Amino acid sequence: MLNTPWKTRIIRFAHLHQGQSVPMSKLTGSSRTIMGRTIHKRTLMSPSTNWLNRIKGEIRHDEPMANHTSLRVGGPADLFIVPQDVTDLQLIYKNHGDLPLFILGEGTNLIMNDKGFRGIVISIKNKFKSIESPLFYKNSEGEECAVITVGAATKMSYLVKNLAKYSLTGMENLVGIPGSLGGALIMNAGADGTEICDVLRSVTRVNAEGELETLKKSDLKFSYRKTTFPSQGGIIVSAELELKKGDHATIQNTIDSHLVRRKNKQPLSLPNSGSVFKNPEGEAAGRLIEEAGLKGFSIGDAGVSIKHANFIVNKGAAKASEVIEIIDHVRSTVLKKTGVELETEVIIVGER
Ligand SMILES: Cc1cc2nc3c(=O)[nH]c(=O)nc-3n(C[C@H](O)[C@H](O)[C@H](O)COP(=O)(O)OP(=O)(O)OC[C@H]3O[C@@H](n4cnc5c(N)ncnc54)[C@H](O)[C@@H]3O)c2cc1C
Numbered sequence: 001m002l003n004t005p006w007k008t009r010i011i012r013f014a015h016l017h018q019g020q021s022v023p024m025s026k027l028t029g030s031s032r033t034i035m036g037r038t039i040h041k042r043t044l045m046s047p048s049t050n051w052l053n054r055i056k057g058e059i060r061h062d063e064p065m066a067n068h069t070s071l072r073v074g075g076p077a078d079l080f081i082v083p084q085d086v087t088d089l090q091l092i093y094k095n096h097g098d099l100p101l102f103i104l105g106e107g108t109n110l111i112m113n114d115k116g117f118r119g120i121v122i123s124i125k126n127k128f129k130s131i132e133s134p135l136f137y138k139n140s141e142g143e144e145c146a147v148i149t150v151g152a153a154t155k156m157s158y159l160v161k162n163l164a165k166y167s168l169t170g171m172e173n174l175v176g177i178p179g180s181l182g183g184a185l186i187m188n189a190g191a192d193g194t195e196i197c198d199v200l201r202s203v204t205r206v207n208a209e210g211e212l213e214t215l216k217k218s219d220l221k222f223s224y225r226k227t228t229f230p231s232q233g234g235i236i237v238s239a240e241l242e243l244k245k246g247d248h249a250t251i252q253n254t255i256d257s258h259l260v261r262r263k264n265k266q267p268l269s270l271p272n273s274g275s276v277f278k279n280p281e282g283e284a285a286g287r288l289i290e291e292a293g294l295k296g297f298s299i300g301d302a303g304v305s306i307k308h309a310n311f312i313v314n315k316g317a318a319k320a321s322e323v324i325e326i327i328d329h330v331r332s333t334v335l336k337k338t339g340v341e342l343e344t345e346v347i348i349v350g351e352r
Helices: 004-014 023-029 050-054 088-093 156-164 183-187 248-265 284-289 319-339
Strands: 059-064 076-082 101-104 110-112 117-123 136-137 146-153 200-206 214-218 220-223 224-230 235-245 302-304 313-314 347-349
Touching: 023 059, 023 117, 050 088, 088 136, 088 200, 088 235, 110 319, 156 248, 183 235, 200 347, 284 319, 313 319
Parallel strands: 076 117, 101 117, 110 347
Antiparallel strands: 059 076, 136 146, 146 235, 200 214, 200 235, 220 224, 302 313
């Protein structure tokens, strides 16, 4: 059976645009299904939410976000939609109205607050993973190149290893970044002098109006860990990447050495969300944090990693609030000791 807080939320959603209240009995009636679309059919529907009924993918409610973030923290999302295709995404964007949306990639750059997300979290994790065959061509300098179209939910490391099979070079420095291609494009993810924008040709997204559009690389602006689109919102569904043909053994060696380096330097055996702070110009945030004596600094089960000071790890049952307390403490201590103001790289969302 639906619990009362959930019923209340659905009713609130249903009447967001209507400014009217309807007796709970009329809306909650006899529905017994909690998971999936059936809860939205008939008894809980109203003119403003019956579009949910047309979603072909999966709809969950009160989905614990801790299950979807690499740091393993985060309360429930009111609605968690796993769209089946672009049409589902267009349906969401055209109909969500005032309901806040959040797009989840692999959740590897994310701190979701303990009370979770009041609105809809869209997860394209299980779909949008195709990697098409590369189209080879020779550029004006006579070099052999290829364009490859990749679904936004494809994991970065899987993609890099896949490109290596075709001896395509340009992305091997990005192996070991644990997120999706979509997340990498939003964050302009990078490592060792390569950023994802270096190999980008175009991005296809469902924009905030629910229209499918393709943007060329020149339509976007890229900076350190940030891509700026001509208009806000929307969800990336795929991208075209442009790479050069290289030497297979060299590509494979580079991939292997990056993976070893990451394993040696990063606390990969504990849940974390990667680098918490951006590196200030000409500096490493980790070095500043270490010099401030904060390695190992802990609150509850959350702590600054002993292995890499720019990582906060979850040693068991850490809460988002503890992680955020650590972030605040690190920021103010580093500012006091060095005069440098650290800026977070991780995205913090949800209700505190
Ligand atoms: C161990 C570890 C190592 C890491 N190393 C690096 C590194 O070397 N370099 C680096 O840059 N980062 C690194 N990161 C951070 C993180 O992996 C990257 O930022 C990654 O690109 C985030 O991808 P994601 O799919 O997890 O995105 P999420 O964390 O799920 O989301 C990040 C942002 O992208 C948005 N988003 C995600 N998918 C889409 C989409 N399809 N359409 C529109 N918006 C979307 C989200 O709404 C959010 O705003 C590391 C993280 C970990 C845990």
